[in-house]
Amino acid sequence: MTISDSTTAATDTAAPAIRRAPDAAPLVRAEELPPSGHFIDGTFRAQGGELADVIDPTSENAFAQIHLGTADDVDAAVSAALRAKEAWGRLVPKERAELLLKIADRVSETSDLFVRLESADTGKPFAVSRDDVESTIDTFRFMAGALRATTSMAAGDYVEDHLSLILREPLGVVGVVTPWNYPLLMAAWKIAPILAAGNTLVIKPAEQTSLTTLKFAELTADLLPAGVLNVVTGKGSVVGARLAEHPDVDMIALTGSVGSGKAVARAAAETLKRVHLELGGKAPVVVFKDADLKAAAESLRTASFWNSGQECGAACRVLVHESVAEEFTAHLVDQVRQLPVGEPLAGDDIEIGPLFSKAHYDRVLGYIDRAVKDGVRVAAGGSALPGPGYFVAPTVLADVPEGAECAREEIFGPVVTMETFADDDEAIRRANDVPVGLAASVWTENARLSHWAAARIDAGTVWVNSHLVIATEAPWGGFKGSGYGRDLSLYALDDYSRTKHVMHNHAR
Incomplete structure (x- = not known):
């Protein structure tokens, strides 16, 4: 029937x-907006290129602008991440964990601003934006603890007179592309485990909803070493494509549509870089x-x-x-x-x-x-x-x-x-x-x-x-056309690291 x-x-x-809201002050004052340039090597900069309006979807009015990045902007950001990766990757887990906890505290201290900025950028009800911000804080706090408690195959003699050790190492530089529906939270789902695993990164938020990612970079700039976190705003066909094909990017991680995932995977294949896709x-x-x-x-x-x-x-x-x-x-x-x-x-x-x-x-x-x-x-x-x-x-x-x-x-x-x-x-x-x-x-x-x-x-x-x-403790990711790789949980730390087998001959 x-x-x-x-x-x-x-x-x-x-x-x-x-x-409709009664006539009142705007959700976000002009002085609360982040700088409009790209965040590269610890500072905001704009290297030319077009500007794009940020539209309030409740009123259809523009209230901010962002820069549309170029391939040169991506190259500059990747170079900064390359310079920073060795020192960041050599930090012991305790040191990286303490910095992630400081990031969580900073977001918590400024949570009201993040809620209002996210709602202004996307039109979300406050209930949704508050949940996004709270989940962002929880993601960084979880990863701070998880990176200090990773497990691996036990060391031992699996061949006579040879001791095997399994090491977990950072991948290096990770390129990240995040979607417009959860700008702050999807950034956190990527940034937290990537940093926890000892990598540096360049992130491209959706060009329509970049404000909370830029604000995150601004408010955490004093906590992270220069070059560890870089943000280049702009179109996927330019910024995202360059990240996917860049020879010095060791992995590309994308949350987005199935079509975007296919395009990223094709581009990444040229350099055989790792790919993490959370799709539709x-x-x-x-x-x-x-x-x-x-x-x-x-x-x-x-x-x-x-x-x-x-x-x-x-x-x-x-x-x-x-x-x-x-x-x-x-x-x-x-x-x-x-x-x-x-x-x-x-x-x-x-x-x-x-x-x-x-x-x-x-x-x-x-x-x-x-x-x-x-x-x-x-x-x-x-x-x-x-x-x-x-x-x-x-x-x-x-x-x-x-x-x-x-x-x-x-x-x-x-x-x-x-x-x-x-x-x-x-x-x-x-x-x-x-x-x-999914x-x-x-x-x-x-x-x-x-x-x-x-x-x-x-x-x-x-x-x-x-x-x-x-x-946050459980993995999130899909099968079939929904992609591969896992966000959240210890499985995300596995995705953003590599295993190395070291074998010692101790025969006498």
Whole structure:
């Protein structure tokens, strides 16, 4: 059956009102903005090139500018990182850990500024930005402890009269490309383990959302030796491409789209450098017939619409057993109807902000429009909201057929698709029938079924009766088109280091 087979199927397409902030001071004062130049060798500099406006997505007004870097800027930053790498890599774990803890403290001391700057840059509600900043602090504190407690294969005689020692060494210089949806947090997920492992780095934040990365560099400049952390802003086709192909960069790490990951991997192949890719997702949410439907819907209110759905692990693709589809849809629509939409300064209870750019706004609306033309039913939302700002109503698309574009491609907005399945085997087959495999969730009260399903879903993280709960101690990364490599946890330290075997002949 399809969900619309019932005449009582849940539908609520009334557009929510956008709550606007009263006339007040701006989120960030001009003197609080970071310098607009690149941060290279411990100082800010601008070596020519174009300037690009930074747009507030709630108002569509420019409020800052950044420099669009060139290949020469990248070369200067890599040279600085090369000069700094030996001394930084030779520090003992205790010394690097103490510096990471100082970084965490500095971010904590200035957390209010980072929250406001992130919300100004991306339009995020304060709840999302606060969580980003708190998670950034936790990431640096975890890595400070983890680097002092790494484990390896035990030293011993594995060949007669020969003692084997396994060493973990820094890679050298790491190039980093981070996305626009979590500018500060995704930078921290890379910077913390890269520095912890003893590497230096050059990071390129998304050109549309570079401000918190630049502010991070500014506020930690007195803590890190010059050249250890370098920031070059600009376009991926220029700055990112040069980092990926640069012969003196030992590894390139990217969080971004599948297309960006392919481009980086191709460029990196020319110098055989290591590659770390955390790419897109299309997380299936498998709701079995015995699930607690109300609890699942309440959880998806956050898991599907956090950061306006601009989240690679978002619970964006629901597969629900046909016998409970109508009831579950009603619960989910009820939750979506309650989501407050608005600007960050409109209240701490705002849950949905704008999409980050006009281009992305148009892209998300295009997916919705094409789905409706193809016969998909809009159960909630389904439209743009009156401007200014790039606001899209939280949307639930029902009656989605197998193989539909909206159920296979990453929309990356406040849009959830609803499909039905008839039996457990079909649920798993459909869950895996997408080219990416970052995250998924399983909803059931049957412990045996939960283990069976989680073992068969092809995703790097599978939650049971939960979704989008992330722990710094646990690895994050995907399978298939979602890339390879792991962020967070001890596994990230492994990714950003290399093993060396030293064997001593001690025969007498």
